[in-house]
Every structure is written in C-alpha cells, then in structure tokens.
Amino acid sequence: MADETILATFFRKLEVRDVVTAAEKVALIACASDMVSVPAGGDLVREGDRPDTSMLVLDGFSSRYRDAPDGSRQITAIHVPGDFVDLHSLLLREMDHSVGALSACSVMRFPHARLRSLTETHPHLTRLLWLMTLIDASIHREWLSAAARTAPEQIAHLICELYVRLGITGLIAPDQSFTLPLTQTALGEALGLSAVHVNRSLQQLRSEDLFTWQNQTVRILDWESLKRRASFDDRYLHLVREPR
Amino acid sequence: MPRYYFDVHDRQGVHRDEVGLDFPDMDAAILEARRALADMTRESLVIDGATDLGILIRDGDEAPVNLAVTMTTERLDE
Numbered sequence: 001m002a003d004e005t006i007l008a009t010f011f012r013k014l015e016v017r018d019v020v021t022a023a024e025k026v027a028l029i030a031c032a033s034d035m036v037s038v039p040a041g042g043d044l045v046r047e048g049d050r051p052d053t054s055m056l057v058l059d060g061f062s063s064r065y066r067d068a069p070d071g072s073r074q075i076t077a078i079h080v081p082g083d084f085v086d087l088h089s090l091l092l093r094e095m096d097h098s099v100g101a102l103s104a105c106s107v108m109r110f111p112h113a114r115l116r117s118l119t120e121t122h123p124h125l126t127r128l129l130w131l132m133t134l135i136d137a138s139i140h141r142e143w144l145s146a147a148a149r150t151a152p153e154q155i156a157h158l159i160c161e162l163y164v165r166l167g168i169t170g171l172i173a174p175d176q177s178f179t180l181p182l183t184q185t186a187l188g189e190a191l192g193l194s195a196v197h198v199n200r201s202l203q204q205l206r207s208e209d210l211f212t213w214q215n216q217t218v219r220i221l222d223w224e225s226l227k228r229r230a231s232f233d234d235r236y237l238h239l240v241r242e243p244r
Numbered sequence: 245m246p247r248y249y250f251d252v253h254d255r256q257g258v259h260r261d262e263v264g265l266d267f268p269d270m271d272a273a274i275l276e277a278r279r280a281l282a283d284m285t286r287e288s289l290v291i292d293g294a295t296d297l298g299i300l301i302r303d304g305d306e307a308p309v310n311l312a313v314t315m316t317t318e319r320l321d322e
Contacts, residue, residue: 150287184263195265196250196280196299203259 009082060105
C-alpha cells in the first residue's frame with residue numbers, strides 16, 4: 001500500500017550510512033500494513049505491552065520514556081520524524097518502556113510476522129535495521145555521558161544532536177531553524193533537570209546568542225560556537241556511508 | 245492549574261522568569277523550587293566551589309515565597 005516516497009525520510013537515514021538498493025526499499029515497503037494517527041500526548045506503545053507490530057513515525061516527534069512510581073517521568077530518547085521508533089518490540093516482545101507522541105504523529109505499522117520473514121530473505125536490510133537500533137543505543141550512551149556536563153551544556157548538546165539528526169532528512173529550514181515541540185518540563189524530563197533549572201539555563205544560553213527558541217521553533221545563530229559550547233562531536237551518530 | 249513564576253537569584257544577578265510553570269498549589273511549586281535549588285547548588289559548587297542561590301516564587305494570588313541556599317568553602321587558620 002505504501003509507495004517509496006512515504007518512507008523517504010527513513011530511507012534517507014539508512015542512505016547516510018550505507019547503500020540501499022531499490023529491491024530492498026520495495027521489500028521493506030511491502031512489510032508496511034497501515035497508517036495510524038496518534039495525538040500529541042498519546043502513546044504509540046506502552047510499557048508492559050506485547051505489540052504484534054512495529055511502528056515507524058512518518059511525521060511528528062516522539063519520546064521513549066518510563067514513569068516512576070512517584071509520578072516523575074524520565075525521557076530516555078527523543079525521536080524525530082522518520083525514526084523506526086519501535087523496532088525494539090520485534091525482538092524484545094514485552095515493552096520495558098513506553099513511546100509517547102510529543103506532537104501529533106502519523107505512524108506506519110509493520111506487522112512483526114512480515115518483518116520476521118524479511119530478516120530471513122534480506123540479510124543486508126536486516127543489518128541496516130539492526131544498525132538503526134544500535135544507533136539508538138549509541139545515543140543513549142551519549143546521554144548517559146551528560147552527567148559531566150553543566151545544564152546549559154546539556155541543553156546545547158541536545159540542540160546540536162537534533163539539528164544534525166533533522167538535517168539528515170532535510171528538516172532544517174534554509175534559515176537554520178527547525179520545529180521542536182518540547183516543553184520546558186519535557187526538556188527537564190529528558191535531561192534529568194528540574195523545569196526551573198531548565199528555564200534558568202535557557203535564559204543563560206539565550207544571552208549567549210547561540211540559538212533562539214520561540215513558539216516551538218529553534219533557530220541556530222552560530223553553529224560553530226554552539227558545537228564548542230556543547231563539546232559536540234557527531235561521531236556517535238555514525239554518519240559515515242560505508243558497507244554494513 | 246495556577247501558574248507560578250520562579251525568579252532565580254545567583255552570583256550573576258536576578259533572572260526574572262517571564263514564562264512560569266503550572267502547579268496545583270504553592271506547596272507543589274515550593275517542592276519544584278527545592279529540587280531546582282538542589283540541581284543548581286550542585287552545579288555551582290562544581291564550578292565555583294561556593295554558592296549563593298535563591299528562588300523567589302511569585303503568582304497572582306498568594307504572597308511570594310523565597311527559598312535560599314548559601315554554601316561556602318572556608319579554610320580555617322589556627
């Protein structure tokens with residue numbers, strides 16, 4: 001049912017890292033079943049679920065999170081449009097975390113049975129899907145290393161990361177701006193900081209003229225200085241195109 | 245939920261909060277301010293070895309509440 005253009009953002013992510021053949025694209029598209037919409041604040045999948053489909057977000061931002069018994073939330077990853085957010089459930093079976101929509105999301109569903117067959121007929125494509133989950137894990141490692149950074153550095157680092165990840169799929173406007181539907185509370189949940197500290201740190205960064213952030217739009221003003229401020233090195237995003 | 249504004253006072257001056265955050269009541273806002281002070285104290289102690297931080301919580305109805313943390317490092321000569 002899906003044509004190639006609908007998965008274009010996802011294929012772009014793969015093509016930054018390797019060559020994807022036309023036959024591989026057709027094979028993955030054939031695995032898609034249907035599209036669903038999830039409103040902002042809704043969940044794509046919940047901790048404890050045993051889904052029989054994996055979800056690829058065509059449009060919208062989402063987060064991987066866990067809620068603690070005291071009601072606090074830890075966001076462990078932010079996903080951008082085109083991310084295959086729920087490839088994990090194919091093999092993990094029972095979800096150990098939830099994936100929620102930060103903004104309204106259009107989601108393509110891939111039945112596990114079809115994906116499992118795909119792994120038996122398309123070894124290279126399977127490795128590319130595996131690579132995507134490895135990159136998710138690499139991003140988790142980078143976030144864990146954030147303990148050594150100050151709050152403004154952590155925020156600057158996340159902005160750098162999202163700018164690069166969105167740039168891969170052409171989601172950065174010519175004026176170097178991008179949409180970021182993230183509240184200060186959610187930003188605090190992602191960085192393990194209180195919302196007040198996030199607010200204060202954003203004021204600090206604003207005074208440094210590295211970027212602006214208004215009405216869910218971030219605009220980069222000075223990329224080189226922002227990278228330095230964040231000690232950002234994109235190696236962990238594995239942006240090299242080579243045989244996998 | 246009412247909106248509370250958290251003005252942060254630190255060594256660089258007063259940073260007035262123009263955005264604010266929603267909480268069910270002032271007690272919840274105070275808990276949030278304490279958590280923020282703990283975060284910020286940790287960070288400023290690492291950078292400066294000392295801290296002098298405060299948060300003034302404002303809203304439209306209730307009287308403002310001020311929270312403050314002072315911590316110093318002194319070498320005591322005998």
